[in-house]
Amino acid sequence: MLLGLTGGRLLPSPRRCLLHCRHIKSAATAASGVGDGVLSAFRSICGEDGVSLGEAVREQHGKDESVHRCRPPDVVVFPRCVEEVSALAKVCHKHRLPIIPFGTGTGLEGGVGAVKGGVCFSLRNMEQVLDLHPEDFDVTVEPGVTRKALNAYLRDTGLWFPVDPGADASLCGMAATSASGTNAVRYGTMRENVMNLEVVLADGSIVHTAGKGRRPRKTSAGYNLTNLFVGSEGTLGIITKTTLRLYGIPEAMVSAVCSFPSVQAAVDSTVQTLQAGVPIARIDPEFLDDVMIDACNRFSSLSYPVTPTLFLEFHGSEQSLEEQVKTAEDITQSNGGSDFQWARDTETRNRLWKARHDAWYAALALRPGCKAYSTDVCVPLSRLPQIIVETKEDLIENRLTGPIAGHVGDGNFHCLMVVDPNNPEEMHRVHLFTERLARRALAMDGTCTGEHGVGLGKRALLCEEMGPVGIQVMRSLKDTLDPNSLMNPGKILQREEP
Amino acid sequence: MLLGLTGGRLLPSPRRCLLHCRHIKSAATAASGVGDGVLSAFRSICGEDGVSLGEAVREQHGKDESVHRCRPPDVVVFPRCVEEVSALAKVCHKHRLPIIPFGTGTGLEGGVGAVKGGVCFSLRNMEQVLDLHPEDFDVTVEPGVTRKALNAYLRDTGLWFPVDPGADASLCGMAATSASGTNAVRYGTMRENVMNLEVVLADGSIVHTAGKGRRPRKTSAGYNLTNLFVGSEGTLGIITKTTLRLYGIPEAMVSAVCSFPSVQAAVDSTVQTLQAGVPIARIDPEFLDDVMIDACNRFSSLSYPVTPTLFLEFHGSEQSLEEQVKTAEDITQSNGGSDFQWARDTETRNRLWKARHDAWYAALALRPGCKAYSTDVCVPLSRLPQIIVETKEDLIENRLTGPIAGHVGDGNFHCLMVVDPNNPEEMHRVHLFTERLARRALAMDGTCTGEHGVGLGKRALLCEEMGPVGIQVMRSLKDTLDPNSLMNPGKILQREEP
Numbered sequence: 001m002l003l004g005l006t007g008g009r010l011l012p013s014p015r016r017c018l019l020h021c022r023h024i025k026s027a028a029t030a031a032s033g034v035g036d037g038v039l040s041a042f043r044s045i046c047g048e049d050g051v052s053l054g055e056a057v058r059e060q061h062g063k064d065e066s067v068h069r070c071r072p073p074d075v076v077v078f079p080r081c082v083e084e085v086s087a088l089a090k091v092c093h094k095h096r097l098p099i100i101p102f103g104t105g106t107g108l109e110g111g112v113g114a115v116k117g118g119v120c121f122s123l124r125n126m127e128q129v130l131d132l133h134p135e136d137f138d139v140t141v142e143p144g145v146t147r148k149a150l151n152a153y154l155r156d157t158g159l160w161f162p163v164d165p166g167a168d169a170s171l172c173g174m175a176a177t178s179a180s181g182t183n184a185v186r187y188g189t190m191r192e193n194v195m196n197l198e199v200v201l202a203d204g205s206i207v208h209t210a211g212k213g214r215r216p217r218k219t220s221a222g223y224n225l226t227n228l229f230v231g232s233e234g235t236l237g238i239i240t241k242t243t244l245r246l247y248g249i250p251e252a253m254v255s256a257v258c259s260f261p262s263v264q265a266a267v268d269s270t271v272q273t274l275q276a277g278v279p280i281a282r283i284d285p286e287f288l289d290d291v292m293i294d295a296c297n298r299f300s301s302l303s304y305p306v307t308p309t310l311f312l313e314f315h316g317s318e319q320s321l322e323e324q325v326k327t328a329e330d331i332t333q334s335n336g337g338s339d340f341q342w343a344r345d346t347e348t349r350n351r352l353w354k355a356r357h358d359a360w361y362a363a364l365a366l367r368p369g370c371k372a373y374s375t376d377v378c379v380p381l382s383r384l385p386q387i388i389v390e391t392k393e394d395l396i397e398n399r400l401t402g403p404i405a406g407h408v409g410d411g412n413f414h415c416l417m418v419v420d421p422n423n424p425e426e427m428h429r430v431h432l433f434t435e436r437l438a439r440r441a442l443a444m445d446g447t448c449t450g451e452h453g454v455g456l457g458k459r460a461l462l463c464e465e466m467g468p469v470g471i472q473v474m475r476s477l478k479d480t481l482d483p484n485s486l487m488n489p490g491k492i493l494q495r496e497e498p
Numbered sequence: 499m500l501l502g503l504t505g506g507r508l509l510p511s512p513r514r515c516l517l518h519c520r521h522i523k524s525a526a527t528a529a530s531g532v533g534d535g536v537l538s539a540f541r542s543i544c545g546e547d548g549v550s551l552g553e554a555v556r557e558q559h560g561k562d563e564s565v566h567r568c569r570p571p572d573v574v575v576f577p578r579c580v581e582e583v584s585a586l587a588k589v590c591h592k593h594r595l596p597i598i599p600f601g602t603g604t605g606l607e608g609g610v611g612a613v614k615g616g617v618c619f620s621l622r623n624m625e626q627v628l629d630l631h632p633e634d635f636d637v638t639v640e641p642g643v644t645r646k647a648l649n650a651y652l653r654d655t656g657l658w659f660p661v662d663p664g665a666d667a668s669l670c671g672m673a674a675t676s677a678s679g680t681n682a683v684r685y686g687t688m689r690e691n692v693m694n695l696e697v698v699l700a701d702g703s704i705v706h707t708a709g710k711g712r713r714p715r716k717t718s719a720g721y722n723l724t725n726l727f728v729g730s731e732g733t734l735g736i737i738t739k740t741t742l743r744l745y746g747i748p749e750a751m752v753s754a755v756c757s758f759p760s761v762q763a764a765v766d767s768t769v770q771t772l773q774a775g776v777p778i779a780r781i782d783p784e785f786l787d788d789v790m791i792d793a794c795n796r797f798s799s800l801s802y803p804v805t806p807t808l809f810l811e812f813h814g815s816e817q818s819l820e821e822q823v824k825t826a827e828d829i830t831q832s833n834g835g836s837d838f839q840w841a842r843d844t845e846t847r848n849r850l851w852k853a854r855h856d857a858w859y860a861a862l863a864l865r866p867g868c869k870a871y872s873t874d875v876c877v878p879l880s881r882l883p884q885i886i887v888e889t890k891e892d893l894i895e896n897r898l899t900g901p902i903a904g905h906v907g908d909g910n911f912h913c914l915m916v917v918d919p920n921n922p923e924e925m926h927r928v929h930l931f932t933e934r935l936a937r938r939a940l941a942m943d944g945t946c947t948g949e950h951g952v953g954l955g956k957r958a959l960l961c962e963e964m965g966p967v968g969i970q971v972m973r974s975l976k977d978t979l980d981p982n983s984l985m986n987p988g989k990i991l992q993r994e995e996p
Binding site: 035133135136137138158177178179180184187189191192201205206207209210211212213214215216217218219220221222223224225227228230231232236271274275276317318320323324327331376378379380381382410412436441442445446447448449450451452453454458462465466467469470473474476477478479480481492493 | 573576597603617631634635636656675676677678682686687689690699703704705706707708709710711712714715716717718719720721722723725726729734746769772773774811815817818820822825858874877878879880908909910929939940943944945946947948949950951954958960963964965967968974975976977979990991
């Protein structure tokens with residue numbers, strides 16, 4: 001099933017998202033392997049309060065913000081430190097119990113579902129910001145620390161962590177899913193910004209992917225374990241610390257909006273702006289298509305022309321920004337774009353970008369009572385116009401609502417599919433659509449997932465994307481690091497039942 | 499042994515570097531496993547000309563530009579395409595013959611030495627630039643294509659590939675060793691710039707690390723195989739294609755030089771410049787210490803003050819550069835730095851940077867008849883002054899000549915050790931010194947190798963750096979992908995004899 005995403009980051013906290021949970025086991029049972037002996041061992045490690053069998057707790061840990069159905073674990077544990085994570089994992093290993101790491105539950109591909117039952121490791125009690133080194137532009141955080149919490153913590157340092165997937169996700173969770181978002185062209189994704197990880201492996205041993213406490217800005221010391229675990233979605237180990245690169249907060253930011261006669265013109269403008277801009281500035285263009293901008297106009301009482309639209313943000317010094325905006329304006333106009341609307345101060349910038357920020361709500365408002373989820377294919381820049389045009393035709397042909405928003409500087413875009421989850425026929429049409437879209441991206445040298453990960457939803461597509469040898473290599477890595485298939489089983493790789 | 503480096507990129511071509519080869523086997527023998535049947539199979543794959551048993555050819559493929567002694571392979575093969583590489587590897591796999599990939603032989607840690615004999619795969623005949631996509635800022639190259647050859651090929655496109663380790667290395671070889679160099683602060687290392695690899699595995703199967711022909715600018719599709727093979731130094735497979743990110747050639751470049759009263763002042767200035775500069779520009783500071791600048795003055799008849807010196811290069815637009823240079827000048831002066839000498843046009847820039855470019859020759863000229871090699875530890879920026887000061891004291895105390903040059907924006911620096919290779923007592927002192935230096939870096943949260951790799955020289959230090967669990971994980975990955983230990987045996991990981 002490719003029906004992965006609700007973009008639920010805008011939904012209420014997962015702790016209250018119990019509406020669509022089904023198939024909930026009544027309690028941990030001996031049959032599940034989580035017997036009294038195991039529970040007693042868990043309690044001796046992280047205390048009475050650190051182990052929960054409650055139905056509500058298990059349910060809230062059985063789903064993320066996607067439309068994948070709730071698959072609650074048999075038990076949820078709440079370790080307070082890496083030593084407890086390790087000790088709990090050793091118990092699971094001894095009893096061959098699945099381990100599912102849980103950060104904030106803001107994933108979009110069903111990554112936390114306990115498809116084989118087992119033990120959910122909720123890491124919310126590990127929420128320390130550790131080892132901030134402002135002069136070295138790095139910080140180490142525990143898995144309970146979210147993106148916004150870190151940036152609040154950093155407020156007085158002049159530094160920030162820019163990777164922004166929208167959700168206020170756990171930074172270790174973002175490492176686990178190789179997240180990115182709106183700032184990737186400027187600052188890179190998690191892959192480029194994680195310097196070291198502490199990981200508890202399936203047998204409970206603890207590894208530091210770049211050596212314990214190490215934080216050089218570059219290294220050639222052996223295999224790159226850090227980037228093996230970034231994006232491994234909990235299937236190779238539990239990330240218990242991540243060391244991140246930080247950046248100086250730019251002296252100034254300018255936001256701008258511009259309308260274009262066609263998708264091609266908007267993308268041409270993007271490519272040329274990046275080409276001119278890469279050496280001088282941090283520019284990150286966001287794209288909304290005509291359907292999306294129309295929805296945003298209705299939702300937020302705006303009056304943008306109903307045509308493909310670029311939202312730009314420039315980061316730099318006061319003086320450099322003027323030059324950059326001018327360069328971008330020239331390029332824009334040469335591609336038939338309208339005059340820039342642009343803004344410097346935070347308030348006006350936020351007003352200008354309101355359409356982009358509200359896109360998800362605006363899409364949902366197109367069909368009240370429906371749910372939404374998001375595709376996330378990514379293709380080389382030059383293929384963007386064609387894939388967007390073909391995808392829009394496909395949407396119309398198949399009577400589907402799917403306004404498009406994209407991190408267009410990366411070639412990554414989302415169809416925000418608005419569907420009635422109680423209409424199986426429509427859900428099926430959407431499923432077929434998303435598969436066609438993914439295959440269209442694959443045929444254009446792209447990927448089925450630019451930033452949401454594989455999880456449950458894209459396992460079959462991953463096989464098409466990688467080919468049999470690539471999948472075999474991935475499987476062999478998984479088998480090596482997790483020979484008993486305990487780590488978040490059923491995710492990324494499809495596997496026959498044991 | 500840590501005596502890895504001659505920085506031999508400035509020596510004559512490895513094809514003529516036969517002076518220090520010893521222990522050369524007289525010919526491939528049945529005992530080595532390379533019998534007539536194997537040779538005949540090789541010849542049927544890549545022709546008579548594609549297989550060489552000649553002593554000179556084997557010798558020139560048995561060493562890189564380091565001081566590690568020559569270890570010639572039993573035979574050298576010259577495949578012309580990936581299919582031939584695969585077929586040859588299958589023969590090796592069947593007969594359990596070691597496989598050693600060879601690009602340009604410009605490595606610095608003994609990575610091409612055939613420590614267990616076997617078959618050297620010289621990839622020089624695979625020299626096509628494939629699939630240039632200027633509008634997508636990417637290109638795919640075969641392993642015979644060097645950095646300079648690619649940039650010459652790109653000359654008319656307005657694009658370039660900026661990673662620059664000094665040597666005119668093969669780009670696939672640079673991927674294999676996770677190389678970087680002078681532009682890493684601005685543009686990243688190979689880790690950030692390789693998008694996809696084609697790799698022939700130990701059994702001859704061919705894998706595309708991001709799926710065949712794929713080149714999205716970001717992906718979350720399963721395990722990051724690309725960065726597992728980047729830096730694997732030929733021990734997991736033979737890289738036969740690499741897809742690289744390209745960048746727009748900056749509109750303008752400005753070079754600048756500035757003297758400082760102390761190492762601390764130079765590094766403080768670097769940190770502050772990066773902090774101010776990161777959002778607005780691509781700035782990459784290079785550092786020479788007083789000993790190095792004195793050597794450069796003597797060698798090139800220059801008259802720089804004999805104090806710690808920064809060489810800066812700014813990339814950007816004409817207008818933005820003025821602002822950047824002014825910012826950097828202000829920061830420099832507030833740290834007690836001298837007035838900038840700066841230059842815009844290529845000729846004056848080259849003259850200004852002559853000291854930096856000639857550092858290697860200048861170091862060698864300090865002791866005519868001696869050889870040089872380079873350490874490459876990397877530490878967090880804030881630890882640089884201390885480690886450089888301690889290292890200079892260590893050099894003096896142990897009567898060693900080791901001027902320092904560094905990619906200081908990364909915290910990465912080289913002691914260009916000038917030694918008499920025929921003086922075992924001095925060589926031993928140097929060995930002990932380099933071990934102390936590496937351990938000093940490890941104690942400061944750094945790495946023993948920022949950009950040269952582990953090869954033969956740093957295997958013991960890698961164990962200290964990673965700790966036993968990290969090494970065990972690396973070893974398990976190696977065993978999984980190369981169960982018979984055929985791929986470049988003896989490199990990165992120390993292993994008991996089978």
